[in-house]
Amino acid sequence: MKRNLFLLVVLLLVACALPFLVSNYRTFQLTLVLVYAIALLGLNILTGYNGQISLGHGAFYALGAYCAAILMDKAGMPYWATVPIAGAVCLVAGFLFGLPALRLEGLYLALATFALGVSMPQLLKYHHLEKWTGGVQGIVIPKPEAPFGIPLNADRWLYFFTLAVTLVMFLLAWNLLRGRVGRALVAIRDQHIAAEAMGVDNALYKSLAFGVSAMYTGVAGALGAIAVQFVAPDSFNIFLSIIFLVGIVVGGLASIPGALYGALFIQFMPNIADEISKAAPWAIFGIFMIGFVYLMPTGVAGAIRLLLAKRRGAP
DSSP states (O other), rough: OHHHHHHHHHHHHHHHHGGGGOOOHHHHHHHHHHHHHHHHHHHHIIIITTOOOOOOOOHHHHHHHHHHHHHHSSSOOHHHHHHHHHHHHHHHHHHHHHHHGOOHHHHHHHHHHHHHHHHHHHHTTTTHHHHHHHHHOOEEEEOOOOOOOOOOOHHHHHHHHHHHHHHHHHHHHHHHHHSSHHHHHHHHOOHHHHHHHHOOHHHHHHHHHHHHHHHHHHHHHHHHHHHEEOOOGGOOOOHHHHHHHHHHHHHHHOHHHHHHHHHHHHHHHHHHHHHHHHOOOOHHHHHHHHHHHHEEEEEEHHHHHHHHHHHTOOO
């Protein structure tokens, strides 16, 4: 326990030092890594811990992003206040979507969420909503400056703000998944009939998992919108939802640290693939993805656990 706490403190110190060691653009990329880590953690709660496959979480990311952008642009709300509001809106939306989805399982649920992800960009372009969403033009929002005269530029300040939110969200997830709720979610994933026989309310916990998962993704969407300073419908196509699923598989299903590993993969691997081949970067990305899945079938987090176990001599 002391060793894990020591490693956590070291990682936190490294995370705090990084913005001062890299360029502003790299700091922006690291901010997006933290944003994606929150989104992947939310999807992992639903898919990794509860066994419900979602191909539409990009829709909740878009909903959170537009909540933040509209509140900042139309209501003049401070950026930090939009983040919890976006999370609350997505919590309700996810819980309500999870209710009818209770009748669906496996591939049928995946198709239902896929339909949600496909339809969201079209809904954002709907002409009756243009005065709020900006239509195809989207919404431009300002990047926040450091308050109280703190000597940090906008990129570094936003990185530290996102880091603080990330730590809070990861701590909440750790407490949730290590307790009764987490055990119930895993029991439903592994054997829902036996879980119900033991008194677990499957309907309640499945809907709760959907709501909490959407809340995490909505918070990530709000932070992402603030970081990028722009939202538009075509930024949230179905490819975003698929990339989120790729992230949790590569990072490690049912793993809290796996969300961070997956976020690093989906943020930096496309750039690496583009540097290797300008002609076919996504082909290179696909090769890397297949290699990760083949060499580490339990994800990066699972491979690290296995390596540490072998070093300790555990079976």
